[in-house]
Amino acid sequence: MQCCLGIDVGSVSTNLVLLDDKKRLVKKLYLSTSGNPIGAIKRGLGILQDEFKNLEIFAVGTTGSGRQLASILVGADITKNEITAHAAAALEYYPETQTILEIGGQDSKIIIIRNKTVVDFAMNTVCAAGTGSFLDRQAQRLGIPIDKFGEIALKSNNPTRIAGRCAVFAESDMIHKQQMGYAIEDILKGLCEALVRNYLSNVAKGKDIRPLILFQGGVAANIGIRRAFEEQLQSEIFVPENYDVMGAVGAAILAFNHIVSRKKTTNFLGMDVAFQDYKVKSFECSGCPNACEIIQLFSDERLMARWGDRCGKWSSTMAV
DSSP states (O other): OOEEEEEOOOEEEEEEEEOTTTTEEEEEEEEEEETTTHHHHHHHHHHHHHHOOOEEEEEEEESSTTHHHHHHTTSSSSEEOHHHHHHHHHHHOOOOOOOOOOOEEEEEEEEEETTTTEEEEEESSSSTTSSSHHHHHHHHHTOGGGGGGHHHHHOSSSSSOOSSSSSSHHHHHHHHHHTTTHHHHHHHHHHHHHHHHHHTTTTTTOOOOSSEEEEEEEGGGHHHHHHHHHHHHTTTTOOOGGGGGHHHHHHHHHHHHHHHHTTTOOOOOOOOGGOOOOOEEEEEESTTTOEEEEEEEEEEEEEEEEEOOOSTTTTTOOOO
């Protein structure tokens, strides 16, 4: 079976997808990064190798905060940022998309598309209020399953107002409202509304939000957040079938297009990557005032790549 592989390495999750030669999803993996992106990538490749015995990878794309590491590790054909990858996936399956709301484990972003081209975007800067990790923590603190968070919130008929501009203030306000005797569903609905207000007034500030609007990222599973967006934007919000791995899907699509349009062969190093030993080391360059942190990837003591320098002094040279 011939497939293209997409890898999205984030701070919370590492996602891998396989698309067939018609760009249809064959398999998706949503794995915890757990502070070890190399381990997560190797684990994902191992799972794919065990499940698909006659798998032939003809294109590989990487994205996410760990895209450079993933690219070097597996031999990617193309490496793109999350904005480009999410937009590519959205436009492939929903060509009329004009706005993408994306909220992941520790970041959130908005992507504005006009005439099938990204014309503007923005990401959260400091505060992680409203991201997946924050919602997970609040669900755990309240003793409710995260997959029931939105369902419980929608039972509220009298949501309380929560301060949502800061994760610390939001949690403090929730505790205060609990002590005052508010019902859990009213607190959760109030939190959903607060976090959406925070997103729209910060990440989406000044953006022209037009339909078709897609909601992507892990938080799109929370029906309470989705409903709050619909109420505040007065517009229907669409959640793609594979909302949780759209970054990886976009990376795979971009790799597919890159290889097919240029009639190239893949740089993929093979599934054996899952069984290699890798180490990452770093040092600070003293060559100029930038003091760049140079990242080095080793495989069995052999230097595979360097990156992190602004001038190319280290990344342009490789040990033999």
